[in-house]
Amino acid sequence: MPITYEHIKTCKQTGARLGRVHTPHGSFDTPMFMPVGTLATVKTMSPEELEEMGAKIILSNTYHLWLRPGEDIVEEAGGLHKFMNWDGAILTDSGGFQVFSLSDLRDIEEQGVHFRNHISGEKLFLSPEKAIQIQNSLGSDIMMAFDECPPYPASHDYMKASVERTSRWAERCLAAHKRPEEQGLFGIVQGGEYEELRRQSARDLTSLDFSGYAVGGLSVGEPKDVMNKVLEFTTPLLPTNKPRYLMGVGSPDSLIDGAIRGIDMFDCVLPTRVARNGTCMTSNGRLVVRNAKYARDFGPLDENCGCHVCRNYSRAYIRHLIKANETFGFRLTTYHNLYFLLELMMQVREAIKEDRLGDFREEFFEQYGFNKPNAKNF
Amino acid sequence: MPITYEHIKTCKQTGARLGRVHTPHGSFDTPMFMPVGTLATVKTMSPEELEEMGAKIILSNTYHLWLRPGEDIVEEAGGLHKFMNWDGAILTDSGGFQVFSLSDLRDIEEQGVHFRNHISGEKLFLSPEKAIQIQNSLGSDIMMAFDECPPYPASHDYMKASVERTSRWAERCLAAHKRPEEQGLFGIVQGGEYEELRRQSARDLTSLDFSGYAVGGLSVGEPKDVMNKVLEFTTPLLPTNKPRYLMGVGSPDSLIDGAIRGIDMFDCVLPTRVARNGTCMTSNGRLVVRNAKYARDFGPLDENCGCHVCRNYSRAYIRHLIKANETFGFRLTTYHNLYFLLELMMQVREAIKEDRLGDFREEFFEQYGFNKPNAKNF
Numbered sequence: 001m002p003i004t005y006e007h008i009k010t011c012k013q014t015g016a017r018l019g020r021v022h023t024p025h026g027s028f029d030t031p032m033f034m035p036v037g038t039l040a041t042v043k044t045m046s047p048e049e050l051e052e053m054g055a056k057i058i059l060s061n062t063y064h065l066w067l068r069p070g071e072d073i074v075e076e077a078g079g080l081h082k083f084m085n086w087d088g089a090i091l092t093d094s095g096g097f098q099v100f101s102l103s104d105l106r107d108i109e110e111q112g113v114h115f116r117n118h119i120s121g122e123k124l125f126l127s128p129e130k131a132i133q134i135q136n137s138l139g140s141d142i143m144m145a146f147d148e149c150p151p152y153p154a155s156h157d158y159m160k161a162s163v164e165r166t167s168r169w170a171e172r173c174l175a176a177h178k179r180p181e182e183q184g185l186f187g188i189v190q191g192g193e194y195e196e197l198r199r200q201s202a203r204d205l206t207s208l209d210f211s212g213y214a215v216g217g218l219s220v221g222e223p224k225d226v227m228n229k230v231l232e233f234t235t236p237l238l239p240t241n242k243p244r245y246l247m248g249v250g251s252p253d254s255l256i257d258g259a260i261r262g263i264d265m266f267d268c269v270l271p272t273r274v275a276r277n278g279t280c281m282t283s284n285g286r287l288v289v290r291n292a293k294y295a296r297d298f299g300p301l302d303e304n305c306g307c308h309v310c311r312n313y314s315r316a317y318i319r320h321l322i323k324a325n326e327t328f329g330f331r332l333t334t335y336h337n338l339y340f341l342l343e344l345m346m347q348v349r350e351a352i353k354e355d356r357l358g359d360f361r362e363e364f365f366e367q368y369g370f371n372k373p374n375a376k377n378f
Numbered sequence: 379m380p381i382t383y384e385h386i387k388t389c390k391q392t393g394a395r396l397g398r399v400h401t402p403h404g405s406f407d408t409p410m411f412m413p414v415g416t417l418a419t420v421k422t423m424s425p426e427e428l429e430e431m432g433a434k435i436i437l438s439n440t441y442h443l444w445l446r447p448g449e450d451i452v453e454e455a456g457g458l459h460k461f462m463n464w465d466g467a468i469l470t471d472s473g474g475f476q477v478f479s480l481s482d483l484r485d486i487e488e489q490g491v492h493f494r495n496h497i498s499g500e501k502l503f504l505s506p507e508k509a510i511q512i513q514n515s516l517g518s519d520i521m522m523a524f525d526e527c528p529p530y531p532a533s534h535d536y537m538k539a540s541v542e543r544t545s546r547w548a549e550r551c552l553a554a555h556k557r558p559e560e561q562g563l564f565g566i567v568q569g570g571e572y573e574e575l576r577r578q579s580a581r582d583l584t585s586l587d588f589s590g591y592a593v594g595g596l597s598v599g600e601p602k603d604v605m606n607k608v609l610e611f612t613t614p615l616l617p618t619n620k621p622r623y624l625m626g627v628g629s630p631d632s633l634i635d636g637a638i639r640g641i642d643m644f645d646c647v648l649p650t651r652v653a654r655n656g657t658c659m660t661s662n663g664r665l666v667v668r669n670a671k672y673a674r675d676f677g678p679l680d681e682n683c684g685c686h687v688c689r690n691y692s693r694a695y696i697r698h699l700i701k702a703n704e705t706f707g708f709r710l711t712t713y714h715n716l717y718f719l720l721e722l723m724m725q726v727r728e729a730i731k732e733d734r735l736g737d738f739r740e741e742f743f744e745q746y747g748f749n750k751p752n753a754k755n756f
């Protein structure tokens with residue numbers, strides 16, 4: 001198996017898992033956050049910077065790479081690692097989420113989904129077999145099964161039919177996988193808020209031999225307590241000897257709360273997207289460095305952060321760059337935000353090791369401001 | 379004197395000078411090209427990358443920093459070096475060029491120039507005293523005198539009056555300079571195409587004790603042979619024991635031709651500006667990496683280039699990034715182009731050392747394509 005999970009320890013205070021995932025491109029400790037590199041680049045960052053900040057695995061998007069530059073070009077380059085000069089691990093999603101979220105014009109049938117290219121309007125068709133073929137061409141370490149991503153909220157009947165189709169598609173994904181010695185394939189448990197459907201989905205998927213399991217259909221607009229509740233009844237349904245991945249989650253509170261509910265891997269565009277708007281995550285909460293009050297603030301973005309940016313650049317300088325729309329400003333905020341989340345995951349792993357993740361959560365939430373009335377989302 | 383010039387050797391074949399300029403922030407060998415960092419950042423680059431590629435001195439723009447973030451903020455940060463985390467040398471221009479080129483509404487009088495802020499439309503006034511005060515606040519290693527930048531072409535009468543005003547302004551700049559122990563100040567020789575006026579300007583300015591001399595009013599739209607001719611009769615008028623700087627020149631042919639005519643320092647936005655349009659300078663000439671023909675070209679931008687980009691990334695990948703408007707693509711083309719010019723200057727210095735800069739010119743022009751009919755400008 002190209003992907004294996006090594007369990008190291010369970011936090012006595014919370015049940016969170018400390019572990020290690022082994023891939024053909026190195027190992028990483030879990031719980032882990034994966035920066036998103038949609039188009040074979042984590043926006044504004046270099047591979048060296050990602051390595052320096054401690055990223056061991058990044059996510060890239062099958063749908064986007066299929067359209068640009070085309071998976072055939074990536075394959076001809078020797079695969080995605082070589083194409084983008086990243087020697088760490090890569091996870092690719094299946095394209096399902098983009099097909100269901102970017103395209104207004106789509107037509108779901110048993111065979112797959114007809115839709116229009118969000119750039120050119122051209123008619124396209126994505127199916128379990130096509131999604132796997134593209135990911136086999138990209139050569140990612142971890143591929144994702146092609147699933148239906150239902151809207152939130154969705155009725156029980158809609159969700160049940162969707163879960164069943166996702167299970168049938170999961171089998172077809174496994175059958176279509178041409179490089180099982182080199183690339184792992186994760187199944188995605190769906191079922192929305194419905195415990196019974198999550199159980200059905202987990203049963204279907206764990207009966208198949210996936211390398212790991214994702215919890216899909218969360219972080220799609222539902223309240224945070226719904227997400228937590230769903231995780232509470234879903235992760236216990238997943239095998240303990242394989243990694244568990246919560247898709248699309250990247251706010252500091254949800255990373256901690258996900259780890260507490262047994263999640264090992266997370267990804268989200270949040271830290272990089274808000275960085276390009278001049279918003280930073282700091283140990284004292286969200287900081288909008290564009291604000292006029294930082295014009296003469298010569299302190300670092302986060303006085304408790306040891307990253308390259310906080311050691312060398314001031315809020316005043318970064319504010320100046322962002323206000324002037326200078327690329328280097330976006331580089332600095334992006335670097336810091338990613339470092340902040342990778343560092344947070346390291347603290348989470350330390351806390352698990354010491355059986356105090358519950359205490360860590362309380363301290364972190366208090367200092368970040370999540371306990372305040374009307375706290376911001378991140 | 380904060381700025382000194384050490385002459386090492388004159389090329390027997392061409393008369394080009396090999397030298398070294400010493401500044402409070404390190405020394406650099408000449409002839410040298412200076413990357414432009416208009417707003418306290420060389421667009422898309424980090425200071426570490428500039429250092430890695432061999433940049434020893436960069437240029438920053440007084441006019442732009444005066445407006446954003448304001449020289450008082452830079453001064454409060456501890457000066458421009460500290461503000462932008464660049465420990466190498468910095469040259470600042472005087473703002474004159476921007477006032478005369480960016481602003482339609484300007485009113486030149488003996489005291490200075492009234493004009494409107496190109497961003498807000500606010501009324502502003504720049505004078506020799508103000509330009510020096512701003513540069514004293516920025517704390518650059520080399521400051522430039524505030525000169526009038528006449529249009530091209532300009533009549534003899536206009537140019538003569540302008541040269542005389544520039545000389546009077548030069549005296550006022552020297553008198554206004556508050557930090558002569560820490561910052562050098564260069565005078566700017568004007569006079570357009572008129573040999574007699576260049577002689578008058580050079581005589582006026584060299585009678586004053588500047589740390590170095592720039593040749594201004596070139597690269598403003600005149601043909602290349604006019605620039606070369608002007609340099610031929612102007613540089614011999616300048617002292618041999620001080621650095622000579624040709625402003626606004628960055629095409630490979632003009633760098634070589636300037637060095638041959640006794641120039642030591644150059645700056646230009648050309649390599650960084652065209653990089654952001656996906657255009658690269660290579661040993662085989664200009665390469666527009668956006669072009670479809672590079673979609674499956676997995677070779678480097680320049681097979682003869684040893685830069686970090688050419689060692690690790692393909693034309694196909696860079697084309698993909700640029701087409702998708704990804705910042706990392708602009709980082710890669712910018713890095714390569716700057717490296718290319720810095721490497722070119724190193725080759726020029728080697729050729730001077732070996733008394734064969736004329737031969738080097740012929741070989742380089744032939745390989746780059748400058749000898750072809752209708753050769754591109756760079």
Ligand SMILES: [Zn+2]
Pocket residue numbers: 301302305306307308309310311336339
């Ligand atoms: Zn930081």
Ligand SMILES: [Zn+2]
Pocket residue numbers: 679680683684685686687688689714717
């Ligand atoms: Zn190169």
